[in-house]
Amino acid sequence: MIILKNLNKELNGNAVLTDINLKLSKGKVYGLQGKNGSGKTMLMRAVCGLIKPNSGYVEIDGKRLGKESAFPESVGCLIENPAFVPYYSGLKNLQILADIKGRIDRKDICLMMERVGLDPGEKKPFRKYSLGMKQRLGIACAFMEEPDIILLDEPFNALDTEGVEMLKNLLGEAKEKEAAIIVACHDKEELELIADEIFVMENGKIMEQKIRKEGTCYEGIS
Amino acid sequence: MNLKLLKLDNKMNQMIRIELKRAFCNVRFLYSILVGLLIAGSQIFTWVIPAMEKVEYYLLGKGEYPISVFNTWIGASGHTYQLTLYFIILPVISCLPFSDSCFIERESGYQAHILTRVNRNAYLFSKSIAVYLSGGCAVVLPLIVNLYVTMMAIPSVIPEASSRTFPIFEHSMWSGIFYTHPYVYLVGYFVIIFSYAGLFSLFGMISSFYVRNRFVSLVIPFIVYTLVNFVLGYTEYYKYSPELFLRPDQPAGAVFSFIVIFYILGLLICRIFLFREGKKYDLYV
Amino acid sequence: MWSSTRRGIIKYDLCQGLRANMWKFLAGTVPFFGVVMIVQERSVLFSTEPSFFEYFIYLFKGIKNYTPVPGQQFEVPILWMIVQVSMALIIYDYPVVNLEKYGIQTIIRAKSRALWWFSKCIWAAASVVLYYAVGILIILGACMLTGKISFIADQEWNMVMNELDVSLITHEQLWLICICIPLMSSIALSLLQLTGSFVLSPVYSFLLLLSYIVISVYYNHSCFMGANSMILRSEFAMPGGNTLSGIVITNIIVMCAAVFGGYIYFRRHDIY
Numbered sequence: 120m121i122i123l124k125n126l127n128k129e130l131n132g133n134a135v136l137t138d139i140n141l142k143l144s145k146g147k148v149y150g151l152q153g154k155n156g157s158g159k160t161m162l163m164r165a166v167c168g169l170i171k172p173n174s175g176y177v178e179i180d181g182k183r184l185g186k187e188s189a190f191p192e193s194v195g196c197l198i199e200n201p202a203f204v205p206y207y208s209g210l211k212n213l214q215i216l217a218d219i220k221g222r223i224d225r226k227d228i229c230l231m232m233e234r235v236g237l238d239p240g241e242k243k244p245f246r247k248y249s250l251g252m253k254q255r256l257g258i259a260c261a262f263m264e265e266p267d268i269i270l271l272d273e274p275f276n277a278l279d280t281e282g283v284e285m286l287k288n289l290l291g292e293a294k295e296k297e298a299a300i301i302v303a304c305h306d307k308e309e310l311e312l313i314a315d316e317i318f319v320m321e322n323g324k325i326m327e328q329k330i331r332k333e334g335t336c337y338e339g340i341s
Numbered sequence: 342m343n344l345k346l347l348k349l350d351n352k353m354n355q356m357i358r359i360e361l362k363r364a365f366c367n368v369r370f371l372y373s374i375l376v377g378l379l380i381a382g383s384q385i386f387t388w389v390i391p392a393m394e395k396v397e398y399y400l401l402g403k404g405e406y407p408i409s410v411f412n413t414w415i416g417a418s419g420h421t422y423q424l425t426l427y428f429i430i431l432p433v434i435s436c437l438p439f440s441d442s443c444f445i446e447r448e449s450g451y452q453a454h455i456l457t458r459v460n461r462n463a464y465l466f467s468k469s470i471a472v473y474l475s476g477g478c479a480v481v482l483p484l485i486v487n488l489y490v491t492m493m494a495i496p497s498v499i500p501e502a503s504s505r506t507f508p509i510f511e512h513s514m515w516s517g518i519f520y521t522h523p524y525v526y527l528v529g530y531f532v533i534i535f536s537y538a539g540l541f542s543l544f545g546m547i548s549s550f551y552v553r554n555r556f557v558s559l560v561i562p563f564i565v566y567t568l569v570n571f572v573l574g575y576t577e578y579y580k581y582s583p584e585l586f587l588r589p590d591q592p593a594g595a596v597f598s599f600i601v602i603f604y605i606l607g608l609l610i611c612r613i614f615l616f617r618e619g620k621k622y623d624l625y626v
Numbered sequence: 627m628w629s630s631t632r633r634g635i636i637k638y639d640l641c642q643g644l645r646a647n648m649w650k651f652l653a654g655t656v657p658f659f660g661v662v663m664i665v666q667e668r669s670v671l672f673s674t675e676p677s678f679f680e681y682f683i684y685l686f687k688g689i690k691n692y693t694p695v696p697g698q699q700f701e702v703p704i705l706w707m708i709v710q711v712s713m714a715l716i717i718y719d720y721p722v723v724n725l726e727k728y729g730i731q732t733i734i735r736a737k738s739r740a741l742w743w744f745s746k747c748i749w750a751a752a753s754v755v756l757y758y759a760v761g762i763l764i765i766l767g768a769c770m771l772t773g774k775i776s777f778i779a780d781q782e783w784n785m786v787m788n789e790l791d792v793s794l795i796t797h798e799q800l801w802l803i804c805i806c807i808p809l810m811s812s813i814a815l816s817l818l819q820l821t822g823s824f825v826l827s828p829v830y831s832f833l834l835l836l837s838y839i840v841i842s843v844y845y846n847h848s849c850f851m852g853a854n855s856m857i858l859r860s861e862f863a864m865p866g867g868n869t870l871s872g873i874v875i876t877n878i879i880v881m882c883a884a885v886f887g888g889y890i891y892f893r894r895h896d897i898y
Contacts, residue, residue, distance in 0.1 A: 130896070164896075164897070164898055169730065169733075169897040169898060170896040171894055171896060189737065189738050189740070190734050190736075190738065190739075191734075191737075194734055196731075202727045204642070212728075215638060215641075216731050216732065216735060218638065219631060219635050219732060219735040220631055220634060220735050221630040221631075221634055376830075376833060380837070412696070419700065420694045420696050420697065420700050421700065422840055422841055422844035422845075424700075425700050425840060426836070426837055426840045426841070429702070430833055430836055430837070433829065433832070433833055434833075508697075554723055559829050560715065560718070560829075560832070567708065570704065571656070571657075571660065571704050571705070572660075575660070
C-alpha cells in the first residue's frame, strides 16, 4: 500500500505539488493524467524518495520515506528520459545495475531484453541507440527485477505499435504479480486502455479521480 | 545573389548579437567575475589598504621611494598569493562563462533548432566571438577593478628603476614603456591577458566538440596550461610558460615576439579545428 | 557480513568510478615520471643513484614557511602542486555527473542516501590510494631500472637537493612523511572537494580547492591544512614545524567533517 498524505512540495518558490492525498494498493495500475507541468513527474519522484516534501509524507508498506526508509524497498522506475552509461551496451548497462542488488542474473536480463524487443547480443553502445531503443531499454530496466512498485513516466514515448503492445503485456503481467503501477501519460486514450484508476492533475493538485467501471468507462469520484 | 549575401550578413549579425547577449547576460559570467573579484578584492584588503597607511610616511620625506600604484596593485604584487593564484586558475575563469555552451546545446538537441535556421559556419563563428569576448572579459575585468581601486587609494607615482621597488627590470619586456608611461604598459598587458584568456576559452569550446562531459571541457585548457608550465619550468625555456609571461610583473621576463607568435599559432589551431567542425554535415547527438 | 546491496553499490562505484576516470589516472602519472626524470638528471652530481625516498622527498618537499617580502616572488612548488591538481582532477566531476545522468537508477537500488554517499566517499579514498599506488610503482620501476632498489635515504643527496637532514629522521618516520602523510592529506582534501562538488558544483569546488591549497602554501596556519603534506614544513625540517600527530589529527577532523557534512547536505538534497 502506498499512502501519500497532505503532500506539499515547493521548488524555487513554485508549488509543484499541493495537498496530495492518495492511497494506492497493489495489483492495480494507476494513471496520472495532465498537461505538461501539471506535476506528474514530481509526484513520481516523491513516491521514489528522490525529493523531500515540504510537508506531508509518503508511506510505503507502513514505512515513511525520509524517516523509516530513504527509498521504497522494491521499486523500478522510468522517469523522464532513460539515462545510461553512453559507452556501454544495453546488456552491460542493465548488468551493472542488476549487480547492485544481485537478485537477478544475466539470463534474466537477457530474457527481459528480448521481451522488450532488444537484442541482448547487440554490441552497440547506448549512445548509438535510437530513441525507441533507449525507451525500450529504460522499460527493461524498470521491470527486470520484478519490483513491487513500478513508476513509468510517459512510457509510450517513441514506441511503435509493437512496442506499445509489449508494454501493455508487461503491465498486465506485473499487475498479476501484485505490483503497484503508476503510469503518467498525457494521452488520455492510451491511459484509459490500461489504468484501473486515473488521477487528473493540474498545477500540482489532483483535480479529479476516476475509477474504471467497465471497458474504458470511468466513473469520477472527486 | 546580392540579396542572398545580404540576408546571410543579416543572419550572421543577428547570430552574433544573440550569442553575445547569451554570453554576457548569463549568471555564469557573473559568477566567473565574482571569483576573480574575490581574489582581486582580497588583495586590496591584505595589501593595498595596509599600504595606504604608509603613503603619508613617505610624503613626510622620510627617504626611500614612495609607494606607487604600479608596485601595489595585484599585477605587481608577486609576493602575495593572490597574483599567483589568479594566474594559476586563469584558464578556468576564462572558460567558465560560455565555453561549454556548444556542448550543452548539442547534448540537449538545441543545436538542431539553430542549424535548421543558420548554417554551421555562421553558428560556430558567432559562438567563437561570444566565447572569446566573454572569456577575455571575465579574466581582465577583476584586474581592472583592482587597479582602479588601488588608483583611488595610492598615488600614481611614476616608477623609478633605481629604487628597486618595482617588479620590472631592464631585461623585461617593455621596461622602457613601464618606466616612462606605466599606464600604457598596463593597457598593453591587459590586451595581452585579454587575448590569451579569450584564446583559452576558445580551446575550451573546441575541446567540448570531442568530450562527453561538459565539466571536462572546462578544465582541458587548464590542464594543458599547467602541464606546459610544469614542463617548461624545469628547462631553460621557463620564460615561455604562459603562467609566467602573462603576469604583468614578468617574474621571468617575457618576450613579445614569442607572445605574438604563440598567440597566432593558438588562433590558427582554433581556426583549423573550427573549420573541421564546420565541414561536418551530420548533427550527431 | 554486509548485505548484498551494500556490497553491490560499493562494487559499482569502485569498478565504474575507477574505470570512468582511467584516463585521468594515466594523465596524473605525469608528476611521477617528471620527478623520476628530474631526480635522475640531478643525481649526476652525486656518486650514488637516488634511492626510493629521494624521489618521494623531492616530490613532496614543498617549501619552507613563506614570509611575504616585496620583491620576493611567492611561488607554489610546481611538482607538489601538480600532484594536488591531478588528485583534484580525478575527483572532479564523477559523483555529480553520475548522479545527474544514471544515478537515479543506482540510488533507488541502493535504497539509502547514506549508503550512496558513503560509497562515493569510499570511491574518493580508493581513487587517492590507487593514484599513490601507481606513483609508488612508477618510482619503484625507476629504482629497478637504475639498479638501486634501496629504502635507505641518502644523507648527502637530501641535504643538498632537498634541504633535509635525514639523519635526524627514523626509517619509520620517513615512511610516514613521504607516503602516509601525503596520502592522508590527499584523502582529506579529496573528501572536501567531493562535498563541495555537491554543495556548489564540480568546477567551483575545484576552484575552491585550488585556492585553498595555494593559500595553505602562503600561510602556514592550522586552519589551512592544504600544505600538510609538505615535508619541509614538518617538525623534521624546521623547528616549530607541523608535528606528525597534529597533521594526523587535522586530517582526521577534516575527513570526518567532509564526510558527515556532505551526508547532512545530501540527505536533504532533491534529485531532479
